[in-house]
Amino acid sequence: MGMTMTQKILAAHAGLEKVQAGQLILADLDLVLGNDITSPVAIKEFAKLGKDNVFDKNKVTMVMDHFAPNKDIKAAEQCKMCRDFCGEKEITHFYDVGKMGIEHALLPEKGLVTAGNVVIGADSHTCTYGALGAFSTGVGSTDMACGMAIGKAWFKVPSAVKFELKGCLRQYVSGKDVILHIIGKIGVDGALYRSMEFTGEGLASLNMADRLCIANMAIEAGAKNGIFEVDDITLDYIREHGGAEPVIFKADDDAVYDEVITIDLDNIEPTVAFPHLPENAKTFDEIGDIKIDQVVIGSCTNGRLEDLVAAADIMRGHKCAENVRVIIIPATQQIYLDAMEMGLLRTFIECGAVVSTPTCGPCLGGYMGILAEGERAVTTTNRNFVGRMGHVGSEVYLASPATAAASAITGKITSPWEVMCL
Amino acid sequence: MKYTGNVIKYGDNVDTDVIIPARYLNTSDHNELASHCMEDLDKTFVSRVQQGDIITAGQNFGCGSSREHAPIAIKASGVSLVIAKSFARIFYRNSINIGLAIVECPEAVDGISEGDKVEADLDSGIIRNLTTGKEYKTEPFPEFVQKIIENGGLMQSIANGIIA
Numbered sequence: 207m208g209m210t211m212t213q214k215i216l217a218a219h220a221g222l223e224k225v226q227a228g229q230l231i232l233a234d235l236d237l238v239l240g241n242d243i244t245s246p247v248a249i250k251e252f253a254k255l256g257k258d259n260v261f262d263k264n265k266v267t268m269v270m271d272h273f274a275p276n277k278d279i280k281a282a283e284q285c286k287m288c289r290d291f292c293g294e295k296e297i298t299h300f301y302d303v304g305k306m307g308i309e310h311a312l313l314p315e316k317g318l319v320t321a322g323n324v325v326i327g328a329d330s331h332t333c334t335y336g337a338l339g340a341f342s343t344g345v346g347s348t349d350m351a352c353g354m355a356i357g358k359a360w361f362k363v364p365s366a367v368k369f370e371l372k373g374c375l376r377q378y379v380s381g382k383d384v385i386l387h388i389i390g391k392i393g394v395d396g397a398l399y400r401s402m403e404f405t406g407e408g409l410a411s412l413n414m415a416d417r418l419c420i421a422n423m424a425i426e427a428g429a430k431n432g433i434f435e436v437d438d439i440t441l442d443y444i445r446e447h448g449g450a451e452p453v454i455f456k457a458d459d460d461a462v463y464d465e466v467i468t469i470d471l472d473n474i475e476p477t478v479a480f481p482h483l484p485e486n487a488k489t490f491d492e493i494g495d496i497k498i499d500q501v502v503i504g505s506c507t508n509g510r511l512e513d514l515v516a517a518a519d520i521m522r523g524h525k526c527a528e529n530v531r532v533i534i535i536p537a538t539q540q541i542y543l544d545a546m547e548m549g550l551l552r553t554f555i556e557c558g559a560v561v562s563t564p565t566c567g568p569c570l571g572g573y574m575g576i577l578a579e580g581e582r583a584v585t586t587t588n589r590n591f592v593g594r595m596g597h598v599g600s601e602v603y604l605a606s607p608a609t610a611a612a613s614a615i616t617g618k619i620t621s622p623w624e625v626m627c628l
Numbered sequence: 629m630k631y632t633g634n635v636i637k638y639g640d641n642v643d644t645d646v647i648i649p650a651r652y653l654n655t656s657d658h659n660e661l662a663s664h665c666m667e668d669l670d671k672t673f674v675s676r677v678q679q680g681d682i683i684t685a686g687q688n689f690g691c692g693s694s695r696e697h698a699p700i701a702i703k704a705s706g707v708s709l710v711i712a713k714s715f716a717r718i719f720y721r722n723s724i725n726i727g728l729a730i731v732e733c734p735e736a737v738d739g740i741s742e743g744d745k746v747e748a749d750l751d752s753g754i755i756r757n758l759t760t761g762k763e764y765k766t767e768p769f770p771e772f773v774q775k776i777i778e779n780g781g782l783m784q785s786i787a788n789g790i791i792a
Contacts, residue, residue: 243650243695244695247700254787280655284656328696329693332694345694345718346695348722348725349721349722349725351782352783356791358791360776360791394688398714398716483641589643589692591645591692592668593649
């Protein structure tokens with residue numbers, strides 16, 4: 207019986223020739239990640255072991271992105287705790303304000319993850335790096351502490367669902383629409399405990415921003431990880447960003463999948479997930495007039511340069527609708543700089559949007575765009591749970607950057623096809 | 629390990645944002661987190677939860693964020709055990725790692741009502757509804773996971789040389 211991509215990577219990191227679904231293993235880690243919310247808990251756990259150093263100072267990274275630049279005194283103290291720890295342990299990859307970006311946009315950009323890696327992060331969206339052909343999964347702070355101490359983590363080897371992608375995305379349709387469509391189809395626990403493996407000729411039409419976005423939201427289907435078959439697009443990206451030598455793991459021809467789902471990219475339409483679960487996916491034939499109060503374009507899901515380009519293409523020459531606050535958050539300093547040089551920031555500001563320094567802020571209802579009771583937001587983030595972006599009586603609608611931009615102009619949830627007269 | 633308590637019952641897809649809203653994640657103090665536990669789902673939880681109470685819930689309990697603050701808040705609020713139809717995977721491993729007892733048993737969840745008194749023996753895998761007298765059977769944890777729990781969580785397991 208053959209192995210899936212994920213099983214092969216895990217076997218190689220556990221020193222085993224073969225693993226099978228359900229097996230418990232201890233795997234070597236290539237990178238351990240934490241942020242300013244989860245790391246303080248991990249640091250306290252780590253201290254209990256009385257170890258002087260982390261297992262490898264080049265393989266631990268902390269990114270101050272959730273409540274940074276510090277939103278209040280408590281957040282400042284949490285960041286200080288991380289800063290002091292990383293200073294004391296001489297952690298190479300510590301990213302503070304000025305260097306930091308949203309973690310899951312930053313790490314691939316900095317070349318810290320390559321194909322074939324095993325990565326854990328104390329953040330549920332760590333599954334993003336599956337786009338690079340790595341096994342990458344979110345864990346809690348205690349797992350992070352364990353990872354920092356011994357460079358290993360325990361895993362139950364997952365079974366997998368294979369997504370066979372066919373065809374090519376239409377104009378103004380992106381990876382976000384694909385993953386919202388998939389979650390709408392299989393549900394928020396449709397891939398619970400399992401891998402989502404993406405393969406097929408349709409991969410050729412997905413750029414890295416699309417793939418990172420799709421892998422990012424694997425967790426919203428309950429998956430342990432999302433992973434893409436490595437191709438030239440992946441390898442070019444890793445090379446351009448100075449990543450370590452990729453190791454390519456391909457699923458065996460006789461690998462066993464719980465299910466194989468074919469996704470025809472030609473048929474994907476702009477898709478919106480309604481409150482209060484990402485599985486409430488609707489296309490515009492099912493969406494009436496829904497007025498909105500706020501738009502957020504950014505996050506680890508959709509704050510990349512391609513996302514900002516897509517939004518700017520739609521917003522250029524228009525004005526944001528009256529009474530709609532539009533917040534644009536480039537995910538990293540490099541993306542911010544590139545967007546500036548390309549004139550995108552001017553487009554956004556002239557349209558009436560604000561552009562923020564990188565932060566996770568509004569996505570999790572932290573700061574920088576909290577909603578009042580009864581308010582509605584269209585956002586490119588990843589969760590629309592009750593109270594996710596503010597008051598328990600507010601509503602979050604998840605969409606692509608193009609749909610969010612179109613909605614910003616009209617003041618109601620709007621398809622980019624409508625605004626661009628397709 | 630045996631747990632006895634009164635049941636507080638919730639539905640499907642209870643997410644980590646309602647278990648502990650992100651606006652309180654600027655602290656990792658256990659008691660402070662407990663004081664906001666379930667706030668966005670059930671404002672009465674904090675005032676009515678008693679030491680030893682048992683939460684039952686539907687599918688996918690703990691979905692969403694990786695925040696360990698969620699099982700910490702539940703444990704620190706006095707809850708001794710969570711019985712659900714299924715758990716989201718990060719919440720599941722976080723609970724094991726911090727020593728919050730959890731068990732999957734769809735039949736028990738369907739057969740137990742809010743306020744029932746329940747006794748669960750996780751070694752034998754028997755859940756008994758003391759109010760109705762009905763019994764339910766669950767799968768015991770794999771041996772490796774059992775060892776982590778017996779050693780008081782993941783960090784203690786490392787300290788004890790169980791994992792190296």
